[in-house]
Amino acid sequence: MAGATRPRTVGERVADADASAGKALLVAAGALFWGWLVVSWVNRWLGGAIAPVGEPFVAPDAVESAFAAVPGLAAVAADAAFVVELSPVLAQGTWLTVVITGVSLVCGFFIAVPLAVARVYGRFSAWLSLGYTELLRGTPLLAQLFVLYYGLNLAASVPASLSGVFPRDVVWVAILGFTLNGAAYQAEYIRGAVESVDEGQITAGRAIGLSKIESIYYVVLPQALRYAIPSWTNEFVYLIKYSSLAGFITVPELYYRANQVATDTFRYTAVFLILGAMYLALVLTASKFMERVDARVAIPGLGANRER
Amino acid sequence: MTDGDFLRVSDVSKWYGDEQVLDEVSFGMDRGDVTVLIGPSGSGKSTMLRCVNRLAEAQEGSITLDGEEVLSPDTDVDELRREVGMVFQSFNLFAHLSAVGNVALGPRRVLDLSENEARERAANQLERVGLADQLDSYPAELSGGQQQRVGIARALAMEPKLMLFDEPTSALDPELIGEVLEVMRSLVDEGMTMLVVTHEMSFARAVADEVVFLDDGRVVERGPPEQLFERPENERTGRFLERIASHD
Incomplete structure (x- = not known):
């Protein structure tokens, strides 16, 4: 018994090969995506040390002629060049999307845990927690953002210490909105756990x-x-996409910027396809990351069926 | 016989809603005594045990431990539970902590020992229950018998003056019962004061100073094991013992 390895079946070997090929592809795509993003951001912070701020790293014309030279890709050469031209704007918008999502998620978590505990173990506080959760989950997120931005005009009362961190103070309003709303959803997932x-x-x-x-x-x-991690990951993933609602209160995040370009150029299909791909990449990163976290903190001996 | 007064339970009554589960229960133990509570399921044994460390609240009566009233509203229950160790039928080990983590949590967070002191104490207690080689195992990686021994070590690490055992072997496979009873016997030999709810009659016979038979929340009969097991005075005691014996 000891030391002996069971030979693998043909089916297992094929599945393994498929899985590792898929994994390699995913890792390569992820590295490309995040590499490009990080380099873009660093370039912007350094004031254009690598490429002039706002300019793509590769000349769109070069991409267009490269694509045109390949028989099967000639038809999309113009679109490819357009996407490259768009890339600085996308990188800039993604930065804000990532920051808004990350900050809101973390802040929301620290509200959600007490909410969940109160809900399960509290008496009076259980009712408060329930009321909060139902109110925030029961009304549209967009309406909540509108109340904070247009109704309460909170962008005008951002504290001096926070003002100026982002290109527009309204970003703080969006973070507040997503924090309060996300806390309610996170609290529900954590309560269940x-x-x-x-x-x-x-x-x-x-x-x-x-x-x-x-x-x-x-x-x-x-x-x-x-x-709570597997179900909580839902909220993470949702929030990445919901954060696009911030565009409706003039936060220049990914969706807002892409929409602007689409309106200016009328190339809606190309713009929204690439926008979708951007969100997909963020979501996949988030879920893969949380899978890792889940495996990392797993309690030895429990959930052995998830062992790889 | 004279009642001990290290732990003295006097006329304790308890109701769950309208249902009375304990009816004027009284008994006493001296320091170093082993008292075994026996009785049919639903007779109130576990509830009685839980009243001693206030995991259950009795409505009437008095329980004194080392001269201090346990049931007084002024009693600091956390302080009380520091001094009274408890071992559960279903082990209730902290699922996310290793054996050492389970045992060290109380010393670390309740007794405020340093991380190192707490771990050292935990390792010593685990050695005491024969688990020196399983310090870093997690509950889900241990057998039932090993888990229960961790449970005992966890209680011992608080250096309690009284240990409560709530059917410590009832959830175990028969072949694992022995190792737990062996640890309990060694505690008896060390002079630990123990109040034990169990169906292990041979254990009761071997180590108990007094056996208390509860039925329907009432003390039907109590006495030294040789008397209670050999010459039960009450007919209900006799019937219960016969039923148990026929399953052995």
């Missing part, structure tokens, strides 16, 4: 003299947050 932690866990914590709040902090949450 908290409820799934066996009651005996908290009893055992109490039995060694931990207070209720300590038992929740040291015993329940470390388990619940692990269990």
Whole structure:
């Protein structure tokens, strides 16, 4: 038994080869995408050290003639050149999309955890938490953004310390909106996970003299947050795409910029296809990343069926 | 016999809603005593045990531990539970922590020992229950018997003056019961004061100073094991023991 490796079946070998080819392709695409983004951002921060700010790294004309030379690709040569021409704008918009999503997600998380705990273990606070969650989940996100931006005019009251961090202060309003809204959704995912932690866990914590709040902090949450990862990833993925709603309150993120280009050039199909691809790349990155996190923090001996 | 007064349970009654589950239960233990609670399921044994560390709240009666009233509203329950170790039927190990992590959590967070001191104490306790080679194993990687021994080590690490065992072997496969009972026996030998709910009659017979038979929330009969097992005075005790024996 010991040391012997079971020979692999033909089917397994084919599946392995397919999987590693797919993985290699995905990794290459990811490296290209993020490499381009990061270089674009660094270039912008350095004031155009690599290429003039706002200019693509490759000349669109060169791309067009390169494509035209290949028989099968000649038909899309103009579109390819257009996408290259667009790339600086896309990179710039993606930066804001990534920042808005990341900051809102993290801030929302710190609101969501207390909301979820209150919902499960609180009395009065459970009702408060429920009310918050239902209100924020039960009304359209766009309406919430409009209330914050047009209704309360919050962009005018961004604190001086935060003002000027982003090209427009309205970005803060968008972050606030997504934080408050995302917290409600995250709280629901986390609540489900908290409820799934066996009651005996908290009893055992109490039995060694931990207070209720300590038992929740040291015993329940470390388990619940692990269990929540797969479903919580949904919220991550949704938020990347929902963040496009910020465009409706004039935040110059990815969707807003792409839409502007489309309106200016009337090349809606090309612009929105490439926009879709950008979001897809972000979403795939997020879900792959969370898969890694999930595997990394997995409790030994549990969920062995997910072992690779 | 005279009642001990290290742990004294006097006329404890408890209701869940309108249903009375404990009816004026009384018994006492001296330091170093082993008392075994036996009785049919639903007789209130586990509830009685949980009243001692206030995981369940009795409505009436008095429980004193080392002279201090447990059921008083002024009692600091967290302080009380620091001094009373508990072992559960379903182990209730912290699923996300290794064996050492499970045992060290109390010393670290409740007794405020340093990380190193807590881990050292945990390692010592795990060695005491024969798990020196499983320090870094996680609960899901351990057998039931090993898990329960971690559970015992976790309680011992708080250096309790009283240990409560709530059917510690009931969830175990028969071949794993022995290793847990062996650890419990060694605790008896060390002079630990233990209040045990169990169906292991041979264990009760071997180590108990007193056996308390509960039925319907009431103490039907209590006494030294040789008396209770050999010459039960109450007919219900006799019937219960016969039923248990026929399954052995």
